[in-house]
Amino acid sequence: MSQKTAGACLCGTVRFEIDGAFESFFLCHCRRCRKDTGSAHAANLFSTVARITWLSGRESIKSYRVPASRHEKSFCERCGSALPRVQAGGASLVVPAGSLDGPVGIRPSAHICFAERAEWDERLEDISRIDGLPD
Numbered sequence: 593m594s595q596k597t598a599g600a601c602l603c604g605t606v607r608f609e610i611d612g613a614f615e616s617f618f619l620c621h622c623r624r625c626r627k628d629t630g631s632a633h634a635a636n637l638f639s640t641v642a643r644i645t646w647l648s649g650r651e652s653i654k655s656y657r658v659p660a661s662r663h664e665k666s667f668c669e670r671c672g673s674a675l676p677r678v679q680a681g682g683a684s685l686v687v688p689a690g691s692l693d694g695p696v697g698i699r700p701s702a703h704i705c706f707a708e709r710a711e712w713d714e715r716l717e718d719i720s721r722i723d724g725l726p727d
């Protein structure tokens with residue numbers, strides 16, 4: 593069964609399509625992922641079978657690797673949005689969940705590096721949920 597999901601960056605320069613299923617979905621709370629995303633955690637999908645097709649803007653993709661580490665990110669040079677990347681020499685596709693425009697297909701597998709979470713990242717399920725912007 594083929595399962596295709598489309599995605600794009602915020603400015604629309606980079607567009608892609610992913611063909612195949614994801615195997616895991618991790619919410620990483622490590623310090624590097626918090627810096628990288630500017631948020632509480634990264635939300636990355638992983639697949640060893642899915643293939644990515646770049647539909648536009650491939651020349652606008654830049655990447656950064658933290659020296660002497662495995663932490664790497666790909667992003668649009670115009671808008672800075674996180675983008676998919678191939679890692680482990682092509683063996684694994686990593687896709688930031690927020691870059692997708694269609695359904696992800698799986699639930700998050702786990703919170704990881706949870707011991708490194710931000711000090712405010714605690715009992716978030718207890719706070720108000722507002723459907724739009726606050727007054």
Ligand SMILES: [Zn+2]
Pocket residue numbers: 601602603604605606668669670671672673
């Ligand atoms: Zn962009």
Ligand SMILES: [Zn+2]
Pocket residue numbers: 620621622623624625626634705
């Ligand atoms: Zn991390």
